[in-house]
Amino acid sequence: MKSNRDDIQLIIPDVDRDALFALGWFERPEGKQTLLSMGNAEHEISTPTIDGEKETIRQFIQLESDNKQITRMISVDDKTIGAVWVELYQNHSVQPPSVHIIIGNPDYRGKGIGASVMKSAIDYTNKVLGYHTIYSRHLVSNQAIVAVNNTLGFENDGVSYTDENGLTWQNVKLELAS
Ligand SMILES: CC(C)(COP(=O)(O)OP(=O)(O)OC[C@H]1O[C@@H](n2cnc3c(N)ncnc32)[C@H](O)[C@@H]1OP(=O)(O)O)[C@@H](O)C(=O)NCCC(=O)NCCS
16 A cells, blocks of 8 residues: 655554554553444443553454455655555445544644545555445544545445444445446
C-alpha cells in the first residue's frame, strides 16, 4: 500500500515503535471521543495501557499473517499518527473487502490525511488485490468520516441500523470500474 503524498508514509505495524504512540492517542483528553467515534460503546472503553496497545498491534500483525486483514500505520513527521486497514473477512455486518481508518492524533486531522490515506487503501484493494466493490461502515453521527467517504465516492448500502449498544450505523459501498 503506497501513499500518494510525500509527507505521509504507510508502514508495516511494529509493536515497539507504534504502541507508545497509540497509547498517547487514547490518553489524551480527546482519546475517549476518538474511541466513541469509531463505534466503541461506553461500557467497552477501559483505561488505556501500554500492554493493551501492544496487544492491538500484535493482533494487526497476526491478522495479516492469517490473510484476514492488511493494516498499515500512518506516519507523518516521524510520528505514528493513525492506522488504516483492509478487512478481508466479514466483520459485523460489513462484507469484505472493507476499508477503515483512525487518525488517532487529533493534531493531524483536517489536513486531508484521512481522505488521502483512504484513497491509498482503496487503490491497493482495487489495483493490487483486484476487487471492484469496496465496503465500509460508519456511525451516522460521525460527520468527519461521512465527509471523507462522500469525497471518495462511497454510497449508502442499504438503510441505517441500530446495534445492540444503541449505536446507529450506515453501511457504505464504492463501485469501481473494472
Ligand atoms: C474521520 C477521520 C479519518 C477524517 O480524517 P481527516 O484527515 O481529519 O479528514 P480530511 O482532512 O482528509 O477531510 C476530508 C473531508 O472531510 C471533511 N471533514 C473532515 N473532518 C470533518 C468534520 N469534523 N466535520 C465535517 N467535515 C469534515 C473535510 O472538510 C474534507 O472535505 P472536502 O473533501 O470536501 O474538503 C479522522 O477525523 C479520524 O480518524 N477521526 C477519529 C476516528 C474515526 O472517526 N475514524 C472513522 C471511524 S468509521
